[in-house]
Amino acid sequence: MAAIDLAQFQATFFAESREGLDAMEAGLLALESGAANAETINTVFRAAHSMKGGAATFGFTAITDTTHLAETLLDQLRAGRRAADAAFVDALLATVDALRAMLDAAERGLDAPAGIVRATCSRLDGLLGAASAPAASAAAAPPTGGWRIHFRPRPGLYASGNDPSRLLRELDALGRARVTCDLADLPPLSALDPVEARLAWRIDLEGDIPRDAVDGVFAWVDTECDLDIAPLPAIATPAAAPPADAPETRAAGSGAIEPGEHAETSMRVAVPKIDALINLVGELVINQASLKQRASLLDAAAAESLGACLDEIERNTRDLQEAVMAVRMVPVEALFSRFPRLVRDLAARLSKKVQLQTSGEGTELDKGVIERIVDPLVHLVRNALDHGLEPPEDRLRAGKPAAGTISLSASHQGGSIVIEVTDDGRGIDRARLVAKAAERGIAVDPGASDAEIWQLVFHPGLSTAGAITDISGRGVGMDVVRRNILALGGEVAIASEPGAGTRVTVRLPLTLAILDGMSVAVDGETYVLPLGYVVESLQVRPADVNLVAARHRVLRVRGEYLPLLAMRELFGSPGAAGAQRQPVAVVVESDGRKLALEIDELVGQQQVVVKSIESNYRRVDGVSGATILGDGRVALIVDVGGLARRYARVA
Amino acid sequence: MIDIDKPSPPARGMPAPPREFLTFxxxxxxxxIDILKVQEIRGYDAVTRIPNAPDFVRGVINLRGTIVPVVDLRTKFRLPDARYDEFTAMIVVNAARRVVGVVVDGVCDVAPLARDEIHIAPEFGGAIDGRFLTGIGTRDGRMLILLDIEGLLGSTEFGLTATYGADAPINQESPTCHASP
Incomplete structure (x- = not known):
């Protein structure tokens, strides 16, 4: 029993520590970019501190030791005894990585990787040693900058003949004093006793002032007040930290509320629990559809009395489903937040200057989609940095700022989310790409549009070829990127302008779990077409069907000729020969490609719960998944995007 | 999980416990087949056909919300007269990290077989690869062919476990450039 409990606590420790490390990383990067405030340091410090505590509880000594050193360093920073310079941030970022490795090892029950622990600790020790030497000599001499004094008189201060205003004047005589009064303890006027001291002050004393001088001012009152004297935080420059931040002063007084921790209104729930909920709701949707179907078979009078009730159930089921799905939705911030670090490290390694801009972090996306889009997106950003952006010299020569810009943006468009990775680099060299394709024996139409040429980047034979990109061995498989995105039911497209940059657009479904579908009948089987792809449906008149090269059929739709695919043949139905007398065509469009699918009849529209075929079977060409119909039977969901890519021409 | 090929040595002085097989x-x-692989037994139900699947893959069914493929061992082993009637049964097997419905003519019994009742199978040279036979058992004077259902369903030739990407359409696809009319 005890062992099981311990494992549960450990799991929490690992999860929280990882979150803490993410927070540390974000905070350190903010420190480096100058976007930090005192709270940032506190956040980083707290993360290290709680990790140290947890690790000590479970006996992960390597983590305890490492976090202890990091905490000491951070404490010096917090106390203003150290600046957040590059060496400091680098060392602590490396520590974050090392701690991640140690956590992984600890989670798998292994010993901490000794080499990493030693290297990290000695690096931190080195930093501490470098600082502590001057700090020791500085102990006698005052640090430049000044002091932050919290002065909270006890009520009986006046009785001892002391006057706070005199003390404040004395302090002001030592240096430039900025005094903030704290009225938190001031009672209402009716309850105020004028002989009690009820005011408190925070004094920021700037200037080269020995600590002794400050202590001297308070020498006569130190038994009559609560006094806290600390060096002024180094980054709290007068401009950045106006002293009027009342919450902080109050917090210092009450000492209980940690700023920044009170806004937490979320809770941690295990993913399997949410998945179970979603599955149950999915079943409920099927039951509801089944009920509705049964009711439609009843005679009119009975159906009417049931109808209103069933409508209610349908609405509630749908609301419930939406609410449950919303639980899985998380802001893409979770996804974007890993990129500042990645870009920073990679830019340093490639000696390039990069600015990363992100927008639309609040856009929400299914957690499952986020987890599976991470790798493709990392590839895309890495590609943009590595192959897209030029070295600073080249950029200057081309009249661009030395620092390149990579922007990541997310937005909702219809039922999907669009993530764009844009760089302002050199763009794709069309001639070289075409030459490379020719070299690899890939047929290229010289008259093809740019959009078609850019598609070559995703060709498996080409994308892994390092030579297009100058940095051999780093050519990340764009075909893999595309395949991963397609597997998510998404699409990817490239736009590029020579000299101006490249934009990769990834379009993803909001969720993998449900979709709006149009059900169609083909040879007695029901198939579902994702409604997002459907443009229109129409009766196929023989006059509108033409043969190209005696075998490919095309359908004329309002002056446009579209490939006409018979689903019977495509899916090899046993009754393929017996074509329907009055077939219906559904025009679908994906990625700008249009296609007409010939079916027997339209059945209806409904929202379906997507189930995987692959979990027990395998991937099936032309099928993206399956769903369960109201009568309990399975219907396959047609992979319209895949069909369009294979059979349709670019519209 | 019981390892079929490497029986653990029996405790001293005790006969090896018999293993139980579901016979059909x-x-x-x-x-x-090893009864520990059997999840449940059902009647044969209407299946949803999977396009362009091998003939022995009948299709998929909804097993309480899970999509489960159904294979017909009679078709797979090229046996004559694969009929579907009220006796046709489906053994839902949990093997090779998959749940699969296996269609058979009929389910008979659960047969305990002692180790010494299981003999090495001769090479059939026919539809059933010797690799997928655990052995031959004897039961009331009748022969019992013991299948390694785990190995059979997990084999690449069975086609349930084709690795993703090996036949993904993306690899068959030619570049779009030449498609311009």
Whole structure:
């Protein structure tokens, strides 16, 4: 029993520590970019501190030791005894990585990787040693900058003949004093006793002032007040930290509320629990559809009395489903937040200057989609940095700022989310790409549009070829990127302008779990077409069907000729020969490609719960998944995007 | 999980506990599979056909919300007269990290077989690869063909476990450039 409990606590420790490390990383990067405030340091410090505590509880000594050193360093920073310079941030970022490795090892029950622990600790020790030497000599001499004094008189201060205003004047005589009064303890006027001291002050004393001088001012009152004297935080420059931040002063007084921790209104729930909920709701949707179907078979009078009730159930089921799905939705911030670090490290390694801009972090996306889009997106950003952006010299020569810009943006468009990775680099060299394709024996139409040429980047034979990109061995498989995105039911497209940059657009479904579908009948089987792809449906008149090269059929739709695919043949139905007398065509469009699918009849529209075929079977060409119909039977969901890519021409 | 090929040595002085097999018939022959792989037994239900699947893959069914493929061992072993009637049974097997419905002519019994009742199978040279036979058992004087259902369903030739990407359409696809009319 005890062992099981311990494992549960450990799991929490690992999860929280990882979150803490993410927070540390974000905070350190903010420190480096100058976007930090005192709270940032506190956040980083707290993360290290709680990790140290947890690790000590479970006996992960390597983590305890490492976090202890990091905490000491951070404490010096917090106390203003150290600046957040590059060496400091680098060392602590490396520590974050090392701690991640140690956590992984600890989670798998292994010993901490000794080499990493030693290297990290000695690096931190080195930093501490470098600082502590001057700090020791500085102990006698005052640090430049000044002091932050919290002065909270006890009520009986006046009785001892002391006057706070005199003390404040004395302090002001030592240096430039900025005094903030704290009225938190001031009672209402009716309850105020004028002989009690009820005011408190925070004094920021700037200037080269020995600590002794400050202590001297308070020498006569130190038994009559609560006094806290600390060096002024180094980054709290007068401009950045106006002293009027009342919450902080109050917090210092009450000492209980940690700023920044009170806004937490979320809770941690295990993913399997949410998945179970979603599955149950999915079943409920099927039951509801089944009920509705049964009711439609009843005679009119009975159906009417049931109808209103069933409508209610349908609405509630749908609301419930939406609410449950919303639980899985998380802001893409979770996804974007890993990129500042990645870009920073990679830019340093490639000696390039990069600015990363992100927008639309609040856009929400299914957690499952986020987890599976991470790798493709990392590839895309890495590609943009590595192959897209030029070295600073080249950029200057081309009249661009030395620092390149990579922007990541997310937005909702219809039922999907669009993530764009844009760089302002050199763009794709069309001639070289075409030459490379020719070299690899890939047929290229010289008259093809740019959009078609850019598609070559995703060709498996080409994308892994390092030579297009100058940095051999780093050519990340764009075909893999595309395949991963397609597997998510998404699409990817490239736009590029020579000299101006490249934009990769990834379009993803909001969720993998449900979709709006149009059900169609083909040879007695029901198939579902994702409604997002459907443009229109129409009766196929023989006059509108033409043969190209005696075998490919095309359908004329309002002056446009579209490939006409018979689903019977495509899916090899046993009754393929017996074509329907009055077939219906559904025009679908994906990625700008249009296609007409010939079916027997339209059945209806409904929202379906997507189930995987692959979990027990395998991937099936032309099928993206399956769903369960109201009568309990399975219907396959047609992979319209895949069909369009294979059979349709670019519209 | 019991390892079929490497039985653990029996405790001293104790006979090895018999292993239990679910027996079923295919074209008049009696077969057996390890009962620990069997999840449940159902009647044959209407299936949803999977396009362009091998003939022995009948399709998929909804097993309480899970999509489960159904394979017909009679078709797979090229046995004659694969009929679907009220006796046709489906053994839902949990093997090779998959849940699969296996269609057979009929389910018979659960047969305990002692170790010494299981003999090495001769090479059939026919539809059933010797690799997928655990052995031959004897039961009331009748022969019982013991199948390694785990190995059979997990084999690449069975086609349930094709690795993703090996036949993904993306690899068959030619570049879009030449498609311009």
């Amino acid at each position: 018939t295919l074209a008049g022959e009696e077969y057996g």
